[in-house]
Amino acid sequence: MGFDDHSRELGRTAWNNNLDKNQISGGEAGAKTAQPAWIAFMHQALEDVPEQRKQLPDDIVQVRIDRATGKLTNRTDYTSMFEYFERGTEPKEMVSDTGADGIFESDSSDELF
Structure with a gap:
């Protein structure tokens, strides 16, 4: 341990x-x-060590992705996270703006009440 x-x-x-x-x-x-x-x-x-930002290797990129879909997102809430990828393998598609990438969309015309 x-x-x-x-x-x-x-x-x-x-x-x-x-x-x-x-x-x-x-x-x-x-x-x-x-x-x-x-x-x-x-x-x-670390008492006398100044805080330093880690430098990524040139072939690694950091992007913000949607936790549920793995697609790119601009959201900055609990639904997103930063992830690291080898350059060229990062997601290219943005998550939709429906709030949940279509999970709660429905073609049904049934009313709730």
């Missing part, structure tokens, strides 16, 4: 396990056991 991270300046890992190599039990998990040590370590490790 653990956390791992790296940057150009520093590589770091927080890892918890049993010395006898038995599986950790009793409700322990990485987020419960290793995370507190990870947070304490990272707080000190």
Whole structure:
């Protein structure tokens, strides 16, 4: 169970396990056991390190996609997320403006009330 991270300046890992190599039990998990040590370590490790934006490789692009369809979107709410693609493989089609890409559209003329 653990956390791992790296940057150009520093590589770091927080890892918890049993010395006898038995599986950790009793409700322990990485987020419960290793995370507190990870947070304490990272707080000190990054204390004097200025925040930097990660630079993407030239062949990687970041686009905002619709979570339900994977199509491009301009929405900035819970229905969208940023995703990374190898240049040329990113989605080209925009999600429709119906609010749910047609999920709630109906050809039925039945009235609700």
